[in-house]
Amino acid sequence: MQKIAENPVSSRETLQKIAEVFRVFSEPTRLGILQALRARPRSVNELVELLDTSQANVSKQLRTLFDADLLHREQRGNQVFYSIKEEMVYELCRIVCDKLNRRARADAEVFFQI
């Protein structure tokens, strides 16, 4: 009878692919872009104004997000509008924020000895 390996760990390549998705989210500027796009599609310049960083950097981070298949890209005239392609973006961020809020509340309870 064949022994069934119990819960083997995924291959390095699979783990790497998953890790790469998370890596895209692991940067404040990119998270700011995603948040700014929640309201509506925005041009690169709009994002530059909202995010307090250089246009070059916004373009670069947009490319990272786009390559990760998280954004749509639409050219209108000489402007380019980006928008969210994957709604799961917000699901991920919501889960993390919930966790941070829970942790902050727990910390507060300890601190104030509630």
Added chain:
Amino acid sequence: MQKIAENPVSSRETLQKIAEVFRVFSEPTRLGILQALRARPRSVNELVELLDTSQANVSKQLRTLFDADLLHREQRGNQVFYSIKEEMVYELCRIVCDKLNRRARADAEVFFQI
């Protein structure tokens, strides 16, 4: 009448905190540890055997995960057992895997012209 800023972007510090959580997940070794712990708590040595990396590296990644408040730590004799503290770990990974699978399927459909 005061103008309401529409969907302002969070402060850099807030975005940074969220980004740090994602960064913890952005590394194959750490994801492998989380996956290995899904079955049950495991000692450091068990994890070393499952993950094909050095003991020093496993300890280091465990510390990162522990500091991120994702793991429990329990000492038994001279062994230390780690286990998952936050079930949201699996929710996050499931969402990302779903996305990767959907993308892979979409790629296949294009490739094979289904």
Added chain:
DNA sequence: TGACTATATCGCCATGCAAGAATATTCTGG
């Protein structure tokens, strides 16, 4: 075509971090 605007890319620097080797620490049994 030429000027202007919007976006993308390139080269560079500084920082952060994964990983290994060596060592330190902690615990157990004798």
Added chain:
DNA sequence: CCAGAATATTCTTGCATGGCGATATAGTCA
């Protein structure tokens, strides 16, 4: 206390990447 096992830490190296300035590319309008 000592030896050995299990785990943690320190130090170093190499690489990836965020950010900026400068520049290139693309699109619009006169």
